[in-house]
Amino acid sequence: MWISGFRAVTRALKDNKFTLKSYFKVTSFCKYSNTCNMAKKALVFLGPGAEEMEFVISVDVLRRGGINVLVAGLPDANIIKCSRDVNIKPDIGISEATSQGPYDVIVLPGGLGGSKAMAESSLVGELLKQQESSGKWIAAICAAPTALKAHGIAIGKTVTSYPAMKAQMEDGGKYNYKEDNVVVDGNIITSRGPGTAFEFGLTIVDKLVGKDKASEVAKAMLLCY
Template sequence: MSKKLLMLLPHGAEEMEFVICVDVLRRCGINVTVAGLGETRIKCSREVVITADTTLNEVAKEEYDAIALPGGLGGSTAMSESSAVGDILKSFESEGKLIAAICAAPTVLLTHSIALGKSLTSYPSFKFQLSEKYKYIDDRTVVVDGNLITSRGPGTAFDFALKIGEMLVGLDKVKQVASGMLYNIN
């Protein structure tokens, strides 16, 4: 049975981080459900409009192996303000499921008190804010601490997505996908 990942899509999400992550994970054979916050027609940070598969309210009770949060300041603010996002993150954390956040999205973890004390990274401007409750790492593009994966920004989206893929379907499959995209894994 293929692994299932819930990808949140709030208004103001960073397009590159979102699209690259969904695309790479689907290439890995992961069943990705894109859930908009409140609606399915979402305007991203650079005004690209993306249609989500469903809404978070419609799929909040379904079972997933992992959840991923794209960055983008507006999107991260929307996810931070959503009690539904907080509830689902707490559920994933208590069940030991994979939680992934890129760019500004680690601030959503902080807002909802998720993975406190773990090592993580983010877009550099959030270092000070996150350093109080986390072990902040700023010399790697992707940081993994147990079931938590974090990354820095749009330029690290491929590495972020491939690491999620590796954690869900294994390194062999990820190497095959990366090779097909002409992407070199270090």
């Protein structure tokens, strides 16, 4: 079916003719091939005091990977001052994020202030619970896994975080803890900090688009993956 569909696509494009028969062959081809898949969609939270390296690197790598990224600001779409006084303008406010989904991945950058804002936001909690119940990806880096804990997300999973957050993540026995740069358990991706942000972003690209694409993005940035 794949070969037949591919021939139908190329022939129809060459002849500039799309019959009903070729239409069904094309749609069958798209069903079984990644070639016609729509781009994946990511939602990235941005709260006051977010770690700007983790935020920017994650968004940059995902967009290089062909993923559509939407940035939701907490509490709204006004300019956010990050942890090192870098100002970033979100695309939308958090209240608008529910109507823009579904998302293939929700990403939580770290930074103490940003993580606290995410942990205290009921809207963030609702979005994360919907994402988890649908089995879609959730990714958190640095201090942001503490926001997952605050909302009861990924209970029983193996996670990592910024080293200073280890005791908080282990407290209560809700998580297994590892000190790897990036940890993937089921639909949960966690990472350690600014120095692991590239690997974090590339792992998300790998899981959403494929390892070949992640390797291609890494090579273009002179990184190994």
